[in-house]
Amino acid sequence: MKPSYPLRRTCQEATALMVAREDRDLPWAERLALRLHLAVCQACPRFERQMLTMRNAMRQWRHYSDHDGDER
DSSP states (O other): OOOOOTTOOOHHHHHHHHHHHTTSOOOHHHHHHHHHHHHHOSSHHHHHHHHHHHHHHHHHHHTOOTTSSOOO
């Protein structure tokens, strides 16, 4: 029988938590599991940085105005 680790997450589960975190607050157990996964995984922190970059770009785009320096 395979041992069960309640806070262990796969990369697929971790990325799903990162996406869900954009829409809702995660319960403490999910936040802890995600933090532990990010501490041991090499790929998922990169995905997290990419998500943050996209979120920041979307925030800037949302506040962009056609009148900001582009006069035609």
